[in-house]
Amino acid sequence: MLQTKSKIPIKVILTPLFFLIIPSIAILTIFLTYPELSKENFLRRIIFIIPTSIILIFISKHSLKYEKGTSKRFYLNVSYVIFTIIWLFGFLGGNIVISETWNNFPFYINLGKYVSLIIFVATINIIYFFLEYKVFKIELESKKLKTQFSK
Amino acid sequence: MNKKQLIYIRIPALILSCFIAFLSLGNFLTVVTHSINIDIPEEHDVSWAIDPVNKELLFLTDFTINNQGAYDIDDIDISAKLVTENGKKLIDYNKDDLVVKRGSNKTFEIKIKTSFNDLNLIDLLEILYKNSVFKLFIDINACYMFGLIDVNVDEIIEHKWWAPLGNISQDDYIVKKLFNIIPKLDNKNRYEKIDINDFSFIDLICNQDLKTDWNYDIFIDVIDDIKHDLKTISFGINTPIDKIDGNINIGFKILFHRQNDNFDIKLKEVNIGYVAN
Numbered sequence: 116m117l118q119t120k121s122k123i124p125i126k127v128i129l130t131p132l133f134f135l136i137i138p139s140i141a142i143l144t145i146f147l148t149y150p151e152l153s154k155e156n157f158l159r160r161i162i163f164i165i166p167t168s169i170i171l172i173f174i175s176k177h178s179l180k181y182e183k184g185t186s187k188r189f190y191l192n193v194s195y196v197i198f199t200i201i202w203l204f205g206f207l208g209g210n211i212v213i214s215e216t217w218n219n220f221p222f223y224i225n226l227g228k229y230v231s232l233i234i235f236v237a238t239i240n241i242i243y244f245f246l247e248y249k250v251f252k253i254e255l256e257s258k259k260l261k262t263q264f265s266k
Numbered sequence: 267m268n269k270k271q272l273i274y275i276r277i278p279a280l281i282l283s284c285f286i287a288f289l290s291l292g293n294f295l296t297v298v299t300h301s302i303n304i305d306i307p308e309e310h311d312v313s314w315a316i317d318p319v320n321k322e323l324l325f326l327t328d329f330t331i332n333n334q335g336a337y338d339i340d341d342i343d344i345s346a347k348l349v350t351e352n353g354k355k356l357i358d359y360n361k362d363d364l365v366v367k368r369g370s371n372k373t374f375e376i377k378i379k380t381s382f383n384d385l386n387l388i389d390l391l392e393i394l395y396k397n398s399v400f401k402l403f404i405d406i407n408a409c410y411m412f413g414l415i416d417v418n419v420d421e422i423i424e425h426k427w428w429a430p431l432g433n434i435s436q437d438d439y440i441v442k443k444l445f446n447i448i449p450k451l452d453n454k455n456r457y458e459k460i461d462i463n464d465f466s467f468i469d470l471i472c473n474q475d476l477k478t479d480w481n482y483d484i485f486i487d488v489i490d491d492i493k494h495d496l497k498t499i500s501f502g503i504n505t506p507i508d509k510i511d512g513n514i515n516i517g518f519k520i521l522f523h524r525q526n527d528n529f530d531i532k533l534k535e536v537n538i539g540y541v542a543n
Binding site (some may be wrong): 116133141145152201206207210215221222223224225226227228229232233236239240243246247249 | 417
Protein backbone atom coordinates (compact mmCIF):
# COMPACT_ATOMS: atom_id res chain seq x y z
CA MET A 116 0.00 0.00 0.00
CA LEU A 117 1.19 3.50 -0.89
CA GLN A 118 1.53 5.93 1.97
CA THR A 119 -0.11 9.34 1.46
CA LYS A 120 2.29 12.28 1.70
CA SER A 121 1.64 14.59 4.66
CA LYS A 122 0.45 18.05 3.39
CA ILE A 123 2.54 21.08 4.42
CA PRO A 124 0.11 23.80 5.55
CA ILE A 125 0.19 27.09 3.59
CA LYS A 126 0.79 29.09 6.78
CA VAL A 127 4.05 27.22 7.41
CA ILE A 128 5.25 27.98 3.87
CA LEU A 129 4.12 31.62 3.77
CA THR A 130 5.49 32.68 7.17
CA PRO A 131 9.21 32.23 6.37
CA LEU A 132 8.59 33.57 2.87
CA PHE A 133 6.89 36.82 3.96
CA PHE A 134 8.69 37.44 7.23
CA LEU A 135 12.22 36.30 6.48
CA ILE A 136 13.10 35.60 2.85
CA ILE A 137 11.36 38.47 0.98
CA PRO A 138 12.25 41.22 3.54
CA SER A 139 15.86 40.03 3.77
CA ILE A 140 16.19 40.07 -0.02
CA ALA A 141 14.54 43.54 -0.14
CA ILE A 142 16.91 44.92 2.51
CA LEU A 143 19.96 43.42 0.84
CA THR A 144 18.90 44.67 -2.60
CA ILE A 145 18.36 48.24 -1.30
CA PHE A 146 21.60 48.06 0.66
CA LEU A 147 23.54 47.07 -2.48
CA THR A 148 21.67 49.55 -4.72
CA TYR A 149 22.17 52.51 -2.39
CA PRO A 150 25.65 52.13 -0.88
CA GLU A 151 25.54 55.74 0.32
CA LEU A 152 22.84 54.92 2.88
CA SER A 153 23.90 54.23 6.43
CA LYS A 154 24.74 50.60 7.21
CA GLU A 155 23.48 50.98 10.76
CA ASN A 156 19.87 51.37 9.65
CA PHE A 157 20.00 48.15 7.66
CA LEU A 158 21.87 46.26 10.34
CA ARG A 159 19.36 47.37 12.98
CA ARG A 160 16.49 46.11 10.84
CA ILE A 161 18.19 42.79 10.03
CA ILE A 162 18.98 42.22 13.71
CA PHE A 163 15.34 42.88 14.55
CA ILE A 164 13.82 40.89 11.70
CA ILE A 165 15.75 37.62 12.01
CA PRO A 166 14.86 36.66 15.63
CA THR A 167 11.23 37.86 15.38
CA SER A 168 10.69 36.00 12.09
CA ILE A 169 12.18 32.81 13.61
CA ILE A 170 9.73 33.13 16.53
CA LEU A 171 6.88 33.64 14.02
CA ILE A 172 7.90 30.53 12.05
CA PHE A 173 8.06 28.54 15.29
CA ILE A 174 4.61 29.79 16.41
CA SER A 175 2.98 29.13 13.01
CA LYS A 176 4.36 25.59 12.95
CA HIS A 177 3.34 24.76 16.50
CA SER A 178 -0.10 26.37 16.36
CA LEU A 179 -1.08 23.93 13.62
CA LYS A 180 -0.32 21.00 15.91
CA TYR A 181 -3.34 21.86 18.01
CA GLU A 182 -6.93 21.66 16.95
CA LYS A 183 -9.07 24.75 16.46
CA GLY A 184 -11.01 25.41 19.64
CA THR A 185 -8.22 24.47 22.00
CA SER A 186 -6.83 27.19 24.26
CA LYS A 187 -3.22 26.46 23.20
CA ARG A 188 -4.05 27.12 19.56
CA PHE A 189 -5.87 30.32 20.53
CA TYR A 190 -2.92 31.62 22.59
CA LEU A 191 -0.46 30.73 19.84
CA ASN A 192 -2.63 32.53 17.26
CA VAL A 193 -2.80 35.65 19.45
CA SER A 194 0.97 35.58 20.03
CA TYR A 195 1.41 35.21 16.24
CA VAL A 196 -0.53 38.47 15.75
CA ILE A 197 1.42 40.24 18.51
CA PHE A 198 4.78 39.13 17.11
CA THR A 199 3.68 40.24 13.64
CA ILE A 200 3.13 43.76 15.04
CA ILE A 201 6.55 43.67 16.71
CA TRP A 202 8.13 42.43 13.49
CA LEU A 203 6.44 45.17 11.44
CA PHE A 204 7.46 47.78 13.97
CA GLY A 205 11.10 46.71 13.65
CA PHE A 206 10.85 46.54 9.88
CA LEU A 207 9.70 50.16 9.71
CA GLY A 208 12.51 51.44 11.89
CA GLY A 209 11.59 50.56 15.47
CA ASN A 210 10.01 53.87 16.37
CA ILE A 211 6.74 55.74 15.91
CA VAL A 212 8.60 58.95 15.09
CA ILE A 213 11.53 58.32 12.77
CA SER A 214 14.06 61.10 12.88
CA GLU A 215 16.29 61.54 9.86
CA THR A 216 18.91 64.12 9.06
CA TRP A 217 18.80 65.01 5.42
CA ASN A 218 20.82 67.93 4.06
CA ASN A 219 21.86 68.73 7.64
CA PHE A 220 18.41 69.51 8.91
CA PRO A 221 16.10 67.39 11.05
CA PHE A 222 13.26 65.67 9.30
CA TYR A 223 10.59 63.73 11.19
CA ILE A 224 8.33 61.01 9.88
CA ASN A 225 5.46 60.33 12.25
CA LEU A 226 3.98 56.85 11.80
CA GLY A 227 1.40 57.28 14.60
CA LYS A 228 -1.73 56.93 12.44
CA TYR A 229 -0.19 54.09 10.46
CA VAL A 230 0.70 52.19 13.63
CA SER A 231 -2.89 52.79 14.85
CA LEU A 232 -4.18 51.18 11.63
CA ILE A 233 -1.84 48.21 12.17
CA ILE A 234 -3.13 47.82 15.74
CA PHE A 235 -6.73 48.08 14.47
CA VAL A 236 -6.17 45.28 11.93
CA ALA A 237 -4.40 43.21 14.58
CA THR A 238 -7.40 43.68 16.90
CA ILE A 239 -9.77 42.43 14.16
CA ASN A 240 -7.55 39.36 13.77
CA ILE A 241 -7.51 38.73 17.52
CA ILE A 242 -11.32 39.09 17.63
CA TYR A 243 -11.54 36.58 14.80
CA PHE A 244 -9.28 34.10 16.65
CA PHE A 245 -11.31 34.58 19.81
CA LEU A 246 -14.59 33.89 17.98
CA GLU A 247 -12.98 30.94 16.19
CA TYR A 248 -11.89 29.59 19.58
CA LYS A 249 -15.43 29.96 20.98
CA VAL A 250 -17.18 28.38 17.94
CA PHE A 251 -14.77 25.44 17.65
CA LYS A 252 -14.67 24.92 21.41
CA ILE A 253 -18.43 24.25 21.36
CA GLU A 254 -17.93 21.89 18.42
CA LEU A 255 -15.09 20.08 20.21
CA GLU A 256 -17.15 19.72 23.37
CA SER A 257 -20.14 18.36 21.42
CA LYS A 258 -17.80 15.89 19.66
CA LYS A 259 -16.48 14.77 23.03
CA LEU A 260 -20.03 14.34 24.34
CA LYS A 261 -20.97 12.32 21.23
CA THR A 262 -18.02 9.97 21.68
CA GLN A 263 -18.82 9.60 25.38
CA PHE A 264 -22.44 8.69 24.54
CA SER A 265 -21.40 6.26 21.80
CA LYS A 266 -19.16 4.49 24.29
CA MET B 267 -22.18 32.33 15.90
CA ASN B 268 -21.45 29.56 13.43
CA LYS B 269 -18.58 28.70 11.07
CA LYS B 270 -20.19 30.49 8.11
CA GLN B 271 -20.47 33.75 10.06
CA LEU B 272 -16.80 33.44 11.03
CA ILE B 273 -15.86 33.76 7.35
CA TYR B 274 -17.46 37.23 7.25
CA ILE B 275 -14.87 38.37 9.79
CA ARG B 276 -11.99 36.34 8.38
CA ILE B 277 -12.23 37.76 4.85
CA PRO B 278 -12.03 41.49 5.77
CA ALA B 279 -9.32 40.67 8.34
CA LEU B 280 -7.26 38.97 5.63
CA ILE B 281 -7.86 41.77 3.10
CA LEU B 282 -6.81 44.40 5.67
CA SER B 283 -3.71 42.37 6.59
CA CYS B 284 -2.71 42.19 2.91
CA PHE B 285 -3.32 45.96 2.60
CA ILE B 286 -1.05 46.59 5.60
CA ALA B 287 1.64 44.32 4.10
CA PHE B 288 1.40 46.17 0.78
CA LEU B 289 1.63 49.60 2.45
CA SER B 290 4.50 48.48 4.68
CA LEU B 291 6.65 47.39 1.77
CA GLY B 292 6.01 50.65 -0.11
CA ASN B 293 6.58 52.69 3.00
CA PHE B 294 9.73 50.77 3.88
CA LEU B 295 11.23 51.52 0.46
CA THR B 296 10.31 55.21 0.78
CA VAL B 297 11.78 55.60 4.26
CA VAL B 298 14.93 53.61 3.64
CA THR B 299 15.81 55.05 0.24
CA HIS B 300 15.07 58.66 1.27
CA SER B 301 12.63 59.01 -1.60
CA ILE B 302 11.01 61.98 0.11
CA ASN B 303 13.35 64.86 0.51
CA ILE B 304 12.91 68.52 1.31
CA ASP B 305 15.51 71.07 0.24
CA ILE B 306 15.21 73.78 2.84
CA PRO B 307 16.71 77.19 2.00
CA GLU B 308 19.98 78.12 3.61
CA GLU B 309 21.06 81.60 4.60
CA HIS B 310 22.32 82.50 1.13
CA ASP B 311 19.00 81.42 -0.43
CA VAL B 312 17.13 84.19 1.34
CA SER B 313 16.87 87.61 -0.27
CA TRP B 314 15.09 90.72 0.85
CA ALA B 315 13.74 93.87 -0.67
CA ILE B 316 12.27 97.11 0.55
CA ASP B 317 9.49 98.72 -1.41
CA PRO B 318 9.38 102.31 -0.15
CA VAL B 319 6.43 103.28 -2.33
CA ASN B 320 4.15 100.58 -0.93
CA LYS B 321 6.07 100.78 2.33
CA GLU B 322 6.68 97.05 2.44
CA LEU B 323 9.47 94.81 3.56
CA LEU B 324 9.79 91.64 1.48
CA PHE B 325 11.57 88.40 2.26
CA LEU B 326 11.93 85.95 -0.58
CA THR B 327 13.05 82.36 -0.44
CA ASP B 328 11.94 78.96 -1.69
CA PHE B 329 12.12 75.29 -0.85
CA THR B 330 11.73 72.16 -2.92
CA ILE B 331 9.92 68.94 -2.07
CA ASN B 332 11.22 65.91 -3.95
CA ASN B 333 8.62 63.17 -3.89
CA GLN B 334 9.96 60.03 -5.49
CA GLY B 335 7.78 57.90 -3.24
CA ALA B 336 4.83 55.74 -4.25
CA TYR B 337 2.14 58.11 -2.96
CA ASP B 338 1.24 61.80 -3.24
CA ILE B 339 2.25 64.21 -0.52
CA ASP B 340 -0.75 66.31 0.32
CA ASP B 341 -2.05 68.74 2.95
CA ILE B 342 1.31 70.50 2.97
CA ASP B 343 1.12 73.38 5.41
CA ILE B 344 3.94 75.89 5.60
CA SER B 345 4.30 78.46 8.29
CA ALA B 346 7.14 80.93 8.53
CA LYS B 347 7.85 83.49 11.18
CA LEU B 348 10.40 86.28 11.01
CA VAL B 349 11.76 87.33 14.37
CA THR B 350 14.28 90.04 15.25
CA GLU B 351 17.40 89.46 17.29
CA ASN B 352 15.59 90.39 20.50
CA GLY B 353 12.66 88.10 19.81
CA LYS B 354 10.22 90.62 18.35
CA LYS B 355 7.96 88.96 15.78
CA LEU B 356 7.94 90.88 12.53
CA ILE B 357 6.13 88.67 10.06
CA ASP B 358 3.83 85.66 10.15
CA TYR B 359 3.31 83.65 6.99
CA ASN B 360 1.06 80.64 6.36
CA LYS B 361 0.25 78.60 3.29
CA ASP B 362 -1.97 75.53 3.45
CA ASP B 363 -3.17 72.54 1.44
CA LEU B 364 -0.34 72.30 -1.08
CA VAL B 365 0.21 69.05 -2.98
CA VAL B 366 3.22 67.31 -4.54
CA LYS B 367 2.26 64.43 -6.80
CA ARG B 368 4.20 61.17 -6.62
CA GLY B 369 7.30 61.00 -8.79
CA SER B 370 7.60 64.77 -9.03
CA ASN B 371 9.61 67.59 -7.52
CA LYS B 372 8.03 70.92 -6.74
CA THR B 373 9.48 74.24 -5.67
CA PHE B 374 7.42 76.49 -3.45
CA GLU B 375 8.17 80.17 -3.22
CA ILE B 376 7.94 81.78 0.19
CA LYS B 377 7.18 85.44 -0.28
CA ILE B 378 6.86 87.11 3.07
CA LYS B 379 5.89 90.73 3.11
CA THR B 380 5.00 93.11 5.82
CA SER B 381 3.74 96.63 5.67
CA PHE B 382 5.72 99.28 7.47
CA ASN B 383 2.37 100.52 8.71
CA ASP B 384 2.09 97.34 10.80
CA LEU B 385 5.39 98.05 12.50
CA ASN B 386 5.88 100.57 15.20
CA LEU B 387 8.37 103.36 14.64
CA ILE B 388 11.11 101.82 16.82
CA ASP B 389 10.97 98.50 14.95
CA LEU B 390 10.97 100.29 11.62
CA LEU B 391 13.99 102.40 12.56
CA GLU B 392 15.75 99.27 13.80
CA ILE B 393 15.18 97.56 10.47
CA LEU B 394 16.32 100.55 8.45
CA TYR B 395 19.29 101.63 10.51
CA LYS B 396 20.60 98.80 12.66
CA ASN B 397 22.56 95.75 11.51
CA SER B 398 21.04 92.71 13.13
CA VAL B 399 20.28 89.00 12.82
CA PHE B 400 16.82 87.92 11.73
CA LYS B 401 15.60 84.45 12.53
CA LEU B 402 13.30 82.82 10.03
CA PHE B 403 11.41 79.94 11.66
CA ILE B 404 10.11 77.56 9.03
CA ASP B 405 7.69 74.79 9.93
CA ILE B 406 6.45 72.39 7.25
CA ASN B 407 3.86 69.70 7.89
CA ALA B 408 2.66 67.26 5.26
CA CYS B 409 0.71 64.03 4.91
CA TYR B 410 1.86 60.97 3.01
CA MET B 411 0.30 57.62 2.15
CA PHE B 412 -3.40 58.54 2.39
CA GLY B 413 -2.72 60.71 5.43
CA LEU B 414 -1.39 57.78 7.48
CA ILE B 415 2.11 59.21 7.74
CA ASP B 416 2.91 62.74 8.87
CA VAL B 417 6.08 64.43 7.69
CA ASN B 418 7.41 67.33 9.71
CA VAL B 419 10.29 69.75 9.24
CA ASP B 420 11.28 72.52 11.66
CA GLU B 421 14.10 74.83 10.82
CA ILE B 422 15.52 78.12 11.97
CA ILE B 423 17.42 80.13 9.39
CA GLU B 424 19.56 82.87 10.80
CA HIS B 425 19.81 85.69 8.33
CA LYS B 426 22.29 88.48 8.82
CA TRP B 427 20.55 91.77 8.26
CA TRP B 428 22.53 94.66 6.92
CA ALA B 429 20.49 97.75 7.52
CA PRO B 430 19.89 99.40 4.15
CA LEU B 431 20.20 102.86 5.62
CA GLY B 432 22.74 101.94 8.24
CA ASN B 433 25.77 103.46 6.58
CA ILE B 434 23.87 106.03 4.64
CA SER B 435 22.57 107.52 7.85
CA GLN B 436 26.10 108.58 8.75
CA ASP B 437 26.09 111.04 5.91
CA ASP B 438 24.39 114.32 6.74
CA TYR B 439 23.85 115.25 3.12
CA ILE B 440 22.11 111.97 2.27
CA VAL B 441 20.03 112.05 5.42
CA LYS B 442 18.88 115.53 4.56
CA LYS B 443 18.00 114.47 1.02
CA LEU B 444 16.23 111.38 2.21
CA PHE B 445 14.19 113.37 4.66
CA ASN B 446 13.27 115.56 1.73
CA ILE B 447 12.13 112.75 -0.49
CA ILE B 448 10.49 110.35 1.97
CA PRO B 449 7.50 112.61 2.76
CA LYS B 450 6.84 112.81 -0.98
CA LEU B 451 6.95 109.03 -1.29
CA ASP B 452 4.72 108.80 1.75
CA ASN B 453 2.00 110.58 -0.15
CA LYS B 454 -0.68 108.18 -1.36
CA ASN B 455 -0.65 109.85 -4.76
CA ARG B 456 2.24 108.17 -6.55
CA TYR B 457 2.32 110.85 -9.20
CA GLU B 458 3.57 113.39 -6.72
CA LYS B 459 5.83 115.74 -8.54
CA ILE B 460 9.43 115.20 -7.52
CA ASP B 461 12.38 117.12 -8.81
CA ILE B 462 15.05 115.00 -10.47
CA ASN B 463 17.57 116.75 -8.22
CA ASP B 464 15.95 114.93 -5.33
CA PHE B 465 17.76 111.84 -6.53
CA SER B 466 21.20 113.32 -6.68
CA PHE B 467 21.98 111.58 -3.40
CA ILE B 468 21.82 108.19 -5.17
CA ASP B 469 25.21 108.85 -6.59
CA LEU B 470 26.45 109.28 -3.07
CA ILE B 471 24.71 106.13 -1.85
CA CYS B 472 26.69 104.18 -4.39
CA ASN B 473 29.82 105.83 -3.19
CA GLN B 474 29.38 104.76 0.41
CA ASP B 475 31.77 102.44 2.17
CA LEU B 476 29.20 99.66 1.69
CA LYS B 477 30.49 99.41 -1.82
CA THR B 478 33.92 98.17 -2.71
CA ASP B 479 34.19 99.69 -6.17
CA TRP B 480 32.57 102.19 -8.47
CA ASN B 481 31.29 99.89 -11.11
CA TYR B 482 27.58 100.25 -10.60
CA ASP B 483 25.33 100.05 -13.64
CA ILE B 484 22.63 102.51 -14.44
CA PHE B 485 20.36 100.83 -16.93
CA ILE B 486 17.19 101.82 -18.66
CA ASP B 487 14.75 98.95 -18.69
CA VAL B 488 11.79 100.09 -20.69
CA ILE B 489 10.54 103.20 -22.36
CA ASP B 490 6.81 103.06 -22.99
CA ASP B 491 5.30 105.65 -25.26
CA ILE B 492 2.00 106.65 -23.80
CA LYS B 493 1.75 109.62 -26.14
CA HIS B 494 4.27 111.34 -28.32
CA ASP B 495 5.27 113.62 -25.51
CA LEU B 496 4.44 111.35 -22.60
CA LYS B 497 6.67 108.40 -21.75
CA THR B 498 7.19 106.01 -18.92
CA ILE B 499 10.83 105.25 -18.30
CA SER B 500 11.99 102.43 -16.06
CA PHE B 501 15.58 102.46 -15.01
CA GLY B 502 17.65 101.11 -12.24
CA ILE B 503 20.97 101.08 -10.53
CA ASN B 504 22.65 97.83 -9.73
CA THR B 505 25.69 97.84 -7.54
CA PRO B 506 27.64 94.93 -6.13
CA ILE B 507 28.47 95.03 -2.45
CA ASP B 508 31.24 92.64 -1.57
CA LYS B 509 30.97 93.32 2.12
CA ILE B 510 27.57 91.67 2.27
CA ASP B 511 28.13 89.39 -0.71
CA GLY B 512 25.25 90.67 -2.77
CA ASN B 513 23.83 93.36 -5.00
CA ILE B 514 21.70 96.34 -4.22
CA ASN B 515 19.13 97.16 -6.86
CA ILE B 516 17.45 100.50 -6.85
CA GLY B 517 14.70 100.71 -9.42
CA PHE B 518 12.71 103.72 -10.58
CA LYS B 519 9.76 104.17 -12.82
CA ILE B 520 9.17 107.75 -13.88
CA LEU B 521 6.66 109.52 -16.04
CA PHE B 522 8.35 111.87 -18.45
CA HIS B 523 6.11 114.63 -19.78
CA ARG B 524 7.40 117.03 -22.36
CA GLN B 525 5.66 120.37 -22.73
CA ASN B 526 7.16 122.56 -25.43
CA ASP B 527 10.66 123.29 -24.23
CA ASN B 528 10.01 122.25 -20.65
CA PHE B 529 9.50 118.82 -19.19
CA ASP B 530 8.04 117.32 -16.03
CA ILE B 531 9.32 114.22 -14.34
CA LYS B 532 6.88 112.44 -12.08
CA LEU B 533 7.92 109.52 -9.96
CA LYS B 534 5.69 106.48 -10.38
CA GLU B 535 7.56 103.78 -8.47
CA VAL B 536 10.73 103.31 -6.48
CA ASN B 537 12.06 100.10 -5.03
CA ILE B 538 15.22 99.12 -3.27
CA GLY B 539 16.15 95.47 -3.25
CA TYR B 540 18.92 93.21 -2.13
CA VAL B 541 19.86 90.04 -3.95
CA ALA B 542 22.30 87.60 -2.36
CA ASN B 543 25.06 86.21 -4.57
